Amino acid sequence: MSEESEKSVIRPTDDEARALAKRLMRTARFAGLAVLDPETGAPFASRVALASEMDGAPVMLISQLSHHTRALDADPRCSLLVGEPGKGDPLAHPRLTLVGRAERIAPDTQAHRHARRRYLMRHPKAKLYVDFADFAFVRLNIERASLNGGFGKAYELVADDVLLPADGLDAFQEMEVSAIAHMHEDHLDAVRLYAEKLARAGAGDWYLSSLDPEGLDFVDGDRVARLVFDAPLAAPQDLRAVLVDLAQRARARA
Structure with missing residues (x-):
């Protein structure tokens, strides 16, 4: 596929696309996390549980024992895939790929308390291990996103399309x-x-x-x-x- 034909399938970003992308982010309980294997450099995918920060950015609770954690420590570049398939063709249901860099949230900070409370409201069973020393909260600092709203509904978005302004x-x-x-x-x-x-x-x-x-x-x-x-x-x-x-x-x- 030529570059020109590839661009032709991307629709102009509008408010409907932004609203759908935000809904997929805000309602996601889990995501597919893609990282770069520190040993081979090859892509490595796993599943993580999610919550969201006030601005909409996804937050993960990850264990130091996990392979994806070691990968993020070596290279914070990663992507998340959110969106649950329903009945019928799974490709007919909307999904959103978020691309950015993972950033650990320092413990004993207001940001950590905020992320912890929101995460536990979404995943109450995590109370059993959320405060273990080898667990940490990680925020995805979104750089861009790719929205597939179903067949023929592809959009390329930037961070401002899916996140709330920090002011206020x-x-x-x-x-x-x-x-x-x-x-x-x-x-x-x-x-x-x-x-x-x-x-x-x-x-x-x-x-x-x-x-x-x-x-x-x-x-x-x-x-x-x-x-x-x-x-x-x-x-x-x-x-x-x-x-x-x-x-x-x-x-x-x-």
């Missing part, structure tokens, strides 16, 4: 824990209506796992769902009014 996220991180705790303690019925009626995730014991300026993430065991706001929040104090409006809309549908 600290304030949302500070309020996230208390906001989620409040919703679980006083408004768990509304949380479940958000997931069931607005995110169309179906009935279940849904809990909020994380939030960000663009939406809410829910978990029910191995299931993950996301509800995207009509417009991104400008500041943390805007969240309450949005949640009240969402509750009214969800109850109307119920």
